[in-house]
Amino acid sequence: MPDVITLGELIIDFVSTKEDVSLKDAPGFTKAPGGAPANVAVGVVRLGRTAGFIGKVGDDPFGHYLADVVQSAGVDISNMSYSKEARTALALIAVLSDGSKDLFFYRNPGADMTLSPSDFDDDYIRSAKAFHFGSISLIDESPREATLHAVNVAKDAGLLISYDPNYRPSLWPSEQEARERMPSVFEYCDVVKISDEEWEVVTGTEDFDKGCDKVLAAGPKLVIISMGEKGCTYKTASGSGQIEPYQVEVAETIGAGDGFTAALLVRLLDELDAGQSLDTIPNDKIESILRFANAVGALTCTKVGAIPALPTREEAEAFVQ
Numbered sequence: 001m002p003d004v005i006t007l008g009e010l011i012i013d014f015v016s017t018k019e020d021v022s023l024k025d026a027p028g029f030t031k032a033p034g035g036a037p038a039n040v041a042v043g044v045v046r047l048g049r050t051a052g053f054i055g056k057v058g059d060d061p062f063g064h065y066l067a068d069v070v071q072s073a074g075v076d077i078s079n080m081s082y083s084k085e086a087r088t089a090l091a092l093i094a095v096l097s098d099g100s101k102d103l104f105f106y107r108n109p110g111a112d113m114t115l116s117p118s119d120f121d122d123d124y125i126r127s128a129k130a131f132h133f134g135s136i137s138l139i140d141e142s143p144r145e146a147t148l149h150a151v152n153v154a155k156d157a158g159l160l161i162s163y164d165p166n167y168r169p170s171l172w173p174s175e176q177e178a179r180e181r182m183p184s185v186f187e188y189c190d191v192v193k194i195s196d197e198e199w200e201v202v203t204g205t206e207d208f209d210k211g212c213d214k215v216l217a218a219g220p221k222l223v224i225i226s227m228g229e230k231g232c233t234y235k236t237a238s239g240s241g242q243i244e245p246y247q248v249e250v251a252e253t254i255g256a257g258d259g260f261t262a263a264l265l266v267r268l269l270d271e272l273d274a275g276q277s278l279d280t281i282p283n284d285k286i287e288s289i290l291r292f293a294n295a296v297g298a299l300t301c302t303k304v305g306a307i308p309a310l311p312t313r314e315e316a317e318a319f320v321q
Contacts, residue, residue, distance in 0.1 A: 001127035002052035002076050004044045004265055007120075007150050008037030008137045009089065009112040010055045010070065010080070012062050013306075015254065016094040023094045023102045032305045033069045034091055035112075036134050036166055036258050039306045043262025045074040047296070048313040049269065052076035052128070054120045054150065058088035058111040073307060079120040083111040095252060100197075105170060113140045117149040125150055126157040129272070130265055135165035135182045139172055151188045160268060160278075163189040163220075164261055167198040179204065186218035190278055191268070193224045193261055208233060212240070221278040222286065224264070226257055226297070232290055239283040243290045246298040246319070255306025260297035263316065267292055295320045 013034030016026035037055065044051040053075050057063030059082040066088065071077050089110025094102040107113065115137065125131060131154035137143040154161055165182045172178040182202050186192060192215050194202050203211030208225060212235040215223040224234045231245035267289040271281050281289075296316045303309035311319070 001050075001124070003049040003128060003269060004041065004051045004130045004132060005054060005125055005128045006037040006041040006051065006132045007054040007147060008134050009035040009110075010038040010053065010057055010066050011035045011089040011091055011107075011110065011112065012066065013254070014090060014092045015252075015305075019095060020097045021094055023092055023104055026092075026094050029092065033066050033307050034254075036136070036164065037132060038066075038070055038075075039255050039258035039310070040132055040164075040262045040265070041075045042070060042073045042307050043259050043296070043310045044266055046310045046312050047262055047266040047316065049266050050076070052079060052124070054079045054115075056081050056083050056111045056115040056119060058082065058086060059084045060087050062088035062090070063111065069307065079124050081115075081119045083114045086111040086114050089113075093254065095254065101254075103168065103170065105168070107171070109140070112137070113143055115143040115146045117146050119146065120150070122153045125153045125159070128154075128159055129269055130160040130162060132162040132164070132261065132265060134163070136168065136171065138181050138185065148185070151185065155188050160191070160265070160272065161189045162191045162193070162261065162265055164193045164257070165198060165202045167201045175201065183215075183218070186215055186220055189220045191222045191224070191264070192220045193226060193257075193264065195257055196225055196227045196230075199225055209235070224290070226260055228253065228256070231294055232260070234286060234290060236283065236286065241283065241287055243287060243294055246295050248298045248302050250301045252304045252309070253301050255309055256297040256300045258306060259300035259310050260293045262310070263293040263296035264289060266313075292316065292320060
């Protein structure tokens with residue numbers, strides 16, 4: 001059974017063939033597999049652990065393409081399902097020079113919005129060591145029910161639970177609903193990774209310490225703010241610190257955060273397998289783990305496409321050395 005199970009969206013990214021233009025001015029697009037939770041699952045496999053993905057795609061050419069890509073990468077898809085009522089969701093993306101993205105979703109509804117608790121096996125989740133999810137599956141009623149059900153199963157089974165909230169304004173009914181719902185699952189989580197772009201919306205404050213304290217007070221043991229080219233900062237009950245980034249020639253930033261998360265999970269599981277707990281891992285070891293995660297995130301930026309760019313463990317370790 002997989003070490004890590006991720007749950008959420010698996011979609012097609014259509015990425016502009018020209019950099020630093022808006023979607024309106026993009027001359028064409030390149031098809032690529034996307035969806036943060038699926039990217040994390042592939043990243044985990046590349047880094048030497050086993051992973052499975054729970055999600056729903058359309059019973060259409062795009063859905064079967066995605067299934068082939070993820071399965072070919074070594075991810076178990078035995079609990080992934082197909083919808084005959086909704087099509088595979090699409091995201092059109094233009095990457096701008098400052099690292100931001102112009103995003104537009106074709107998802108009305110997308111197959112990922114029809115995921116329900118009956119689409120997967122609870123024992124499959126119980127068999128894992130870690131469970132990871134994001135916030136896109138919290139937006140609509142059916143996948144939200146599925147996500148909360150899976151999180152509760154994982155919590156009861158004692159899995160390491162990781163959460164990476166992604167704020168996509170066009171998908172939420174309102175910003176206020178996003179502000180209320182994204183932090184509502186902190187209580188289930190052990191590790192929360194939030195990008196600096198989403199920090200204020202997710203935590204309700206621009207202040208790092210206040211935001212961290214709010215997250216930690218809800219139950220997680222480790223909170224991280226990822227800052228792209230500025231590295232990352234973390235806080236636990238016993239300390240905090242900032243980890244410097246690695247400098248690379250950037251080809252594309254899509255998937256960097258997912259590579260970071262995959263590396264974080266893999267290295268945390270190494271510590272748990274060695275008999276540690278999140279409460280007992282010393283801060284110098286946390287910082288070593290985050291340096292490795294920074295390296296994986298940086299390497300992911302050196303190639304185009306999230307899944308093709310995710311490095312192997314050997315590549316990441318050689319890069320760090």
